[in-house]
Amino acid sequence: MATKRAQKMEETRAKLIRAAREAFASKGYAAASMDELTAEAGLTRGALYHNFGGKQGLMQAVVDQIDQEMVERMLVAQARAASRWEGLLEEGVAYIEMALEPEVQRIMLLDGPAVLGDPSQWPNQNACLLRTTQTIQALIDEGTVKPVDAEAAARLINGAALNAALWIAAADEPHAVLPKAVEAFRQLATGLLQTEG
Amino acid sequence: MATKRAQKMEETRAKLIRAAREAFASKGYAAASMDELTAEAGLTRGALYHNFGGKQGLMQAVVDQIDQEMVERMLVAQARAASRWEGLLEEGVAYIEMALEPEVQRIMLLDGPAVLGDPSQWPNQNACLLRTTQTIQALIDEGTVKPVDAEAAARLINGAALNAALWIAAADEPHAVLPKAVEAFRQLATGLLQTEG
DNA sequence: TCAATACACATACGCTGCGTATGCGAAATT
DNA sequence: AATTTCGCATACGCAGCGTATGTGTATTGA
Incomplete structure (x- = not known):
């Protein structure tokens, strides 16, 4: 089976992408703050950098x-x-x-x-x-x-x-x-x- | 006649626009630093904000x-x-x-x-x-x-x-x-x- | 021509926001 | 059960923007 860690990670990625879609769409990429965005998803920038490498990587995923x-x-x-x-x-x-x-x-x-x-x-x-x-x-x-x-x-x-x-x-x-x-x-x-x- | 001040100001604007075209074209808007850009034109951010109101205003002019x-x-x-x-x-x-x-x-x-x-x-x-x-x-x-x-x-x-x-x-x-x-x-x-x- | 004023631009400061280095706790491995 | 892994949080440093303030030169009025 897929490990629990992998499941959790997918969930984290999904939450971040969801929040990013919302933030990027409403404020635009440049004006969207990673701190706000991640907080919205109940996470921190740590998760973001771990999963997507940075702001641009998140944009790519979105x-x-x-x-x-x-x-x-x-x-x-x-x-x-x-x-x-x-x-x-x-x-x-x-x-x-x-x-x-x-x-x-x-x-x-x-x-x-x-x-x-x-x-x-x-x-x-x-x-x-x-x-x-x-x-x-x-x-x-x-x-x-x-x-x-x-x-x-x-x-x-x-x-x-x-x-x-x-x-x-x-x-x-x-x-x-x-x-x-x-x-x-x-x-x-x-x-x-x-x-x- | 057009005052000397007005002439000088036009020259300043032209210099900033020229430097901005170069910087925006080569690095892209987001990565272009206003400090570098204005220094390249022999000026400071003061001139930029006075003439164009900000980074976006300069982009507009360009x-x-x-x-x-x-x-x-x-x-x-x-x-x-x-x-x-x-x-x-x-x-x-x-x-x-x-x-x-x-x-x-x-x-x-x-x-x-x-x-x-x-x-x-x-x-x-x-x-x-x-x-x-x-x-x-x-x-x-x-x-x-x-x-x-x-x-x-x-x-x-x-x-x-x-x-x-x-x-x-x-x-x-x-x-x-x-x-x-x-x-x-x-x-x-x-x-x-x-x-x- | 000389004081007073305006104004174009420089300087200085604070704040926001990104990227990185480090720490921690839970899951996974043995 | 002990150890390792690793996903994520925490903490720090730095770059860059916007604003408030200072300064010198051009302009105005007598």
């Missing part, structure tokens, strides 16, 4: 966890779609919608890149991006999409969705501009479609 | 300056193009190329949003984005582009270009993937074109 959750939601969105092409679009829309959540916005879109560097270089391999790349490659293979570089297209699509999300989130009435963003996104994406000869 | 330079380069790129539509594409390509510069990448794309919040909310109004929006609106008016929301389209286009740039900059051989990104960008953009009926 980002990985959220990234994981986002991938899962993208999978669900894609699975719901009628065709693979619609699946790609649904993935993008799901991405946009997720970025409406302050937590995702602040941690993944604003602070994450500044603290950990370009997302595509994250250890997690940026699962979201990888998924999109695979989907596009499949669409190219089946002739639905023009033979462009799949990774390039994936990054552009994701980037477009990302900025759409930031725009929406910063808008006075997010839910009013969301449809406009989604519509523009769908239109833009058609540029990748194979022009039937 | 961002504004770079943003201004980017707009100018985008204007040049657009002016070179044969048509307005090609002008939009050239703007995007110029944007991608600019983001190859470490200074732009680090300050504008990574740290900027984390420190100052979403770019579209910057006081400068994000001149780059405003330009793109206007261009797209003109293209819609002349019937070249589908009647989508101009601002939404602009954000998507800019976002796509931005991420393409980040991808390129992080690549092993940036200049090898640049053409792939540009090609994908041009293809994607065609999605906005009016489908001739």
Whole structure:
């Protein structure tokens, strides 16, 4: 069996990550105090340094966890779609919608890149991006999409969705501009479609 | 005439901004020490707080300056193009190329949003984005582009270009993937074109 | 031109917050 | 049961930011 120590440690890690998500999301990475954060979790900075090596390591763990959750939601969105092409679009829309959540916005879109560097270089391999790349490659293979570089297209699509999300989130009435963003996104994406000869 | 004091003050501001650009670009915002930075400019933190109110204010000034330079380069790129539509594409390509510069990448794309919040909310109004929006609106008016929301389209286009740039900059051989990104960008953009009926 | 004032910037201080070194107690090993 | 391991708390030192205060030079008014 897993030792009691290992169990306890996992619990500690979970508590710290939970508190960190809350703190990073509400105050931002820079303004979040490790002392406060750990106290919130009923621990001290000692636990933090032992488990994550430091503030940045904790951020890394938080980002990985959220990234994981986002991938899962993208999978669900894609699975719901009628065709693979619609699946790609649904993935993008799901991405946009997720970025409406302050937590995702602040941690993944604003602070994450500044603290950990370009997302595509994250250890997690940026699962979201990888998924999109695979989907596009499949669409190219089946002739639905023009033979462009799949990774390039994936990054552009994701980037477009990302900025759409930031725009929406910063808008006075997010839910009013969301449809406009989604519509523009769908239109833009058609540029990748194979022009039937 | 402008008083000597005002002249001197402008000079001081310029020196601080120059030193800040260098420091922020090379070390990143968080790791840049105000003491070192100001000493580099032959000044102290006193001057900084008097002129910019703090570290964040200095960042703001730096961002504004770079943003201004980017707009100018985008204007040049657009002016070179044969048509307005090609002008939009050239703007995007110029944007991608600019983001190859470490200074732009680090300050504008990574740290900027984390420190100052979403770019579209910057006081400068994000001149780059405003330009793109206007261009797209003109293209819609002349019937070249589908009647989508101009601002939404602009954000998507800019976002796509931005991420393409980040991808390129992080690549092993940036200049090898640049053409792939540009090609994908041009293809994607065609999605906005009016489908001739 | 000379006093008085304003003001740009330097100096000095305190506080917060990170990272590290050390200590302790409970689980694990023998 | 004795010993070792190790997860976490405690204690310390230091860097860096923001503010309050000082100082010298440019500006104003007569």
